[in-house]
Amino acid sequence: MAIVRRSIQKRTKVKQWKAIVLLLLIGMCSLLLWGCAVKPETLKNRLVVPLDSDIKTFNPVLINDAYSGIVIGYTLSGLISENPITKELEAELAEKWEFQQDGKQLIFTMRPDLKWSDGQPLTVDDVLFTYQNIIFNEKIPTGTRDVLRIGQSQTLPKIEKLDDRRISFLLSEPFAPALRTLGGIGVLPKHVFEPTLQEDPNAPEKKLKFLETWTLSTPVNQLVGSGAYMIQEYRPSERVIYKPNPYYWRKGKPYIEQFVMQIVESPDTALLRFRSQDLDMYRLRGEDYQLLKRFEQRDRYKIYNAGPATGQAFIMFNLNKGKNPKTNEPFVEPKKSKWFNDVNFRRAVAYALNREAIITNLSRGLAQTQNSPVSIPSPYFFPPEKGLKVYDYQPEKSKEILLQAGYKYNSEQQLLDAEGNLVRFTLLAPAGGRVAMGAQIKSDLEKIGMKIDFNPVDFRIISDKLDNSKQWDATILGFTGGAEPNSAINLWATDGDSHLFNKGPVGDEPPFPGREIADWEKKIHSLMIQGAQELDETKRKAIYAEYQQLVQEQLPLIHLTIPLYLVAVRDRVENAQPSSLAGSTGVTGALWNIEQLKLKS
Numbered sequence: 231m232a233i234v235r236r237s238i239q240k241r242t243k244v245k246q247w248k249a250i251v252l253l254l255l256i257g258m259c260s261l262l263l264w265g266c267a268v269k270p271e272t273l274k275n276r277l278v279v280p281l282d283s284d285i286k287t288f289n290p291v292l293i294n295d296a297y298s299g300i301v302i303g304y305t306l307s308g309l310i311s312e313n314p315i316t317k318e319l320e321a322e323l324a325e326k327w328e329f330q331q332d333g334k335q336l337i338f339t340m341r342p343d344l345k346w347s348d349g350q351p352l353t354v355d356d357v358l359f360t361y362q363n364i365i366f367n368e369k370i371p372t373g374t375r376d377v378l379r380i381g382q383s384q385t386l387p388k389i390e391k392l393d394d395r396r397i398s399f400l401l402s403e404p405f406a407p408a409l410r411t412l413g414g415i416g417v418l419p420k421h422v423f424e425p426t427l428q429e430d431p432n433a434p435e436k437k438l439k440f441l442e443t444w445t446l447s448t449p450v451n452q453l454v455g456s457g458a459y460m461i462q463e464y465r466p467s468e469r470v471i472y473k474p475n476p477y478y479w480r481k482g483k484p485y486i487e488q489f490v491m492q493i494v495e496s497p498d499t500a501l502l503r504f505r506s507q508d509l510d511m512y513r514l515r516g517e518d519y520q521l522l523k524r525f526e527q528r529d530r531y532k533i534y535n536a537g538p539a540t541g542q543a544f545i546m547f548n549l550n551k552g553k554n555p556k557t558n559e560p561f562v563e564p565k566k567s568k569w570f571n572d573v574n575f576r577r578a579v580a581y582a583l584n585r586e587a588i589i590t591n592l593s594r595g596l597a598q599t600q601n602s603p604v605s606i607p608s609p610y611f612f613p614p615e616k617g618l619k620v621y622d623y624q625p626e627k628s629k630e631i632l633l634q635a636g637y638k639y640n641s642e643q644q645l646l647d648a649e650g651n652l653v654r655f656t657l658l659a660p661a662g663g664r665v666a667m668g669a670q671i672k673s674d675l676e677k678i679g680m681k682i683d684f685n686p687v688d689f690r691i692i693s694d695k696l697d698n699s700k701q702w703d704a705t706i707l708g709f710t711g712g713a714e715p716n717s718a719i720n721l722w723a724t725d726g727d728s729h730l731f732n733k734g735p736v737g738d739e740p741p742f743p744g745r746e747i748a749d750w751e752k753k754i755h756s757l758m759i760q761g762a763q764e765l766d767e768t769k770r771k772a773i774y775a776e777y778q779q780l781v782q783e784q785l786p787l788i789h790l791t792i793p794l795y796l797v798a799v800r801d802r803v804e805n806a807q808p809s810s811l812a813g814s815t816g817v818t819g820a821l822w823n824i825e826q827l828k829l830k831s
Contacts, residue, residue: 275487275829277803279511280494280503282662282816283689284467288453289444290416291364291372294728295693296710296815301470301491304824305347305455306416307479309338309357310409314809314822317713319409323352323417323456323479327409333765336399336408337392345477346419347460354397359420361389361399363427369438371737373727374415376720380405381763382756387412404765407716419454458484458825467493484825495662505529510803511817514796516593522798534806536795538598539814540605541711543664544787545583545657545671547576547704549732552742554700560744561700565651570703574635576785578628580621582678583671587623588791592666600792602778603718605711607811612775619782628678645679654681655703660689664706667790671706696730700742706790710815715774716762722754722777731786750784795819804828 285298290306293299309324324338344352365374366386378386381403388400399412426440444453450461456479459472472489492508494500497515504512505522507529514522514533526533547570550561562570569575589597601620604611612618629639636648645653659668665686672682695702707730709721720726724747725734732751735741757777764770781787795810797820805826812822821827 274831275485276490277486277488277510277827277829278490278492278508279817279821280500280509280513281470281491282497282500283495283660284493285446285470286690286693287445288448288450288461289440290418291370291374292441294373294697295689300813300815300818301461302453302455303416303457304459304472304489304821305453305457305461305475306418307456308414308416309340310413312410312414312713314812314819315807319413322413323357324413327413329409331400333404334401336387336401336412338397338399338413340395340397341479342395344456344479346421346454346456347475347477348419348454349477350419350421350454352417352419352456354391354393354395356420357397357417358389358391359424360415360418361387363420364418364423364440365415367427369737370440371727373720376723376726376728377407377411377717379719379723382759403763405762406765406770407714407762410714411716417456422452422454459489462488469493478825480825485828486824489824497662504798507800510800511820512798513817514596514798516589516596516793519594519596519796526798530801531798532801532806533796533798534808534820536797536808536810536819538606539792539795539810539819540607541709541792541814542600542603542605542787543667543706543708543790543792544600545579545704545706545790546731546787548700548702549748549786550700550742550745552700552734552745555740555742558743561742562703565647565649566655566703569647569653569655572635573784574631575637576788577621578631578635578678579675580785580788581624581631582628582674583621583788583790584623584674585791587674588667588670592670593791593793596796597791597793600789601782602789603721603781603787604715604774604778605713605811606792608711608713608715610713610715610771610774612771612778616775618775618778621782621788625674625678632678639679643679644681652681653679654683656683656685658692658695658702658705659684659686660692660706661686664708668706671790696733700733710813713811715777716758719758719762722751722758724751724755748784750780751786754780754784802830804830 281297283297285301286295287293287298288302290302307322309322311320311322313320323340323344325341327338329336340354346352364370380401383402385402390398392398401408423440426443427438429436429438450464453461458475458478460475461470462473463471470491474484494503500512501518503509523533548562549571551567553560585599589595601614601618602611614620638646640646647653657668657672659665668684668686672684675682692705720728723729727736734745754777757773761770761773764773795814797808797817799806799820805828806820807823808820809822810819812819
């Protein structure tokens with residue numbers, strides 16, 4: 231009888247342990263994505279896609295990272311948009327537009343009866359307010375303002391409300407990017423933001439309340455927009471959930487009832503979640519292609535190849551010779567600043583980088599070398615076969631350039647400068663996709679005698695150093711891109727908000743003692759202005775070709791490689807038309823027509 235009792239007790243404990251294990255498994259799966267027993271194909275109208283990084287703000291004007299822009303972008307609309315497939319301009323909040331006065335006046339006519347997501351009327355007054363009070367407000371730091379400056383005078387367009395549906399932008403001179411640039415900026419709700427344009431009396435330094443508006447702590451039900459979706463829920467480092475905007479101007483759209491961006495900072499984790507059917511889309515790395523191609527039919531998805539991605543990936547040195555005006559300490563250690571500002575040093579680095587190894591080993595051959603600040607798919611890209619300077623892998627040439635520039639090697643083949651200092655610096659890279667590339671670059675540069683302290687960190691740390699402390703040596707970064715070169719004007723304008731390699735004071739910051747602007751920096755800025763002024767497409771391309779060549783000669787950015795834009799989309803997603811011009815960050819290139827996407831039952 232005792233044996234039977236012990237057997238029953240044993241079986242009972244086994245059942246209890248099985249129950250505990252089952253509960254743990256369910257708990258773990260729900261942490262991944264609301265329960266691994268629930269597959270996306272059974273969630274009839276929920277689209278789940280990955281977002282590569284968490285966001286920094288909801289404020290669309292203060293955004294300086296791609297991911298915040300992606301998240302808030304689905305909630306806002308501009309006056310017009312550009313179809314990345316047809317390259318044609320399409321009506322959004324404006325139903326038509328026209329140029330007058332020989333191209334110096336641009337008039338938009340708004341659609342009637344538009345509304346914000348909170349039901350308030352969306353009118354010409356909101357457009358006027360967005361530009362006149364927000365974008366053109368010098369107290370608000372934004373790179374968007376730099377993109378809209380016209381000509382050598384750097385004047386901003388003059389805005390005038392013509393009537394209840396028409397708004398005019400008066401340009402001081404012809405400005406080729408005007409239509410796409412002015413029309414593509416998300417319009418903001420005046421009734422939400424107008425009260426924020428007062429100085430906060432509680433702030434230690436008098437700052438506009440706007441600068442602390444729509445932060446990540448703002449309840450999402452206070453975020454008002456005009457796009458296809460509105461944010462329903464945000465959980466930091468986890469996900470963003472959207473619901474349809476009931477007042478979206480395209481009646482009957484979007485079709486998908488719930489849209490989820492799952493924050494997955496590890497590409498390996500994103501791949502696992504896609505393969506386990508927790509995600510509906512996945513941006514492929516080179517190493518993923520063979521595996522995912524093998525199971526494409528079995529697991530019911532399609533891999534789209536949209537050609538070279540837009541944007542650029544590069545290594546950048548801190549060329550800022552300035553000092554912190556509060557502490558009088560240099561942003562860069564003087565000996566390092568001397569290296570970084572030597573174009574021979576930068577050219578030696580460029581020749582030392584084995585880009586083909588990056589393509590072969592990291593991208594599995596599914597990438598191209600990137601030799602220009604203009605995106606390869608852009609019609610303004612100046613290709614090497616037409617004369618663009620390139621830097622092939624020639625480490626011996628790197629050493630030769632360094633020796634001729636006064637550097638030398640010790641008995642251990644370590645690189646020393648003319649004063650005998652060991653050439654050693656810290657290379658930052660965003661943790662995640664850039665880590666393997668950074669390890670390759672570290673290896674390449676150490677082969678020519680440099681000592682590299684490679685430090686992968688959260689992107690927000692790099693962003694803080696670039697924007698605030700200015701204390702950094704070198705970093706690997708990637709920028710998104712597109713067809714229009716002038717969209718990068720705030721990178722090349724010498725006083726631009728994104729002139730990161732030699733950033734000057736922004737907003738109320740005092741001048742930086744000792745900061746210098748090189749003649750080639752001024753020349754690049756001048757070429758960008760000329761390119762925007764020129765309306766003849768052939769002449770425009772010639773100007774931008776000269777700009778690209780100058781960048782390659784001076785190397786403020788040392789370009790690396792750019793992957794092919796490969797994205798896997800589940801068969802249950804209808805109307806997908808991925809395009810690299812629509813955005814190469816994550817799966818954004820497959821979401822440009824989000825309001826047209828449907829999910830099969």
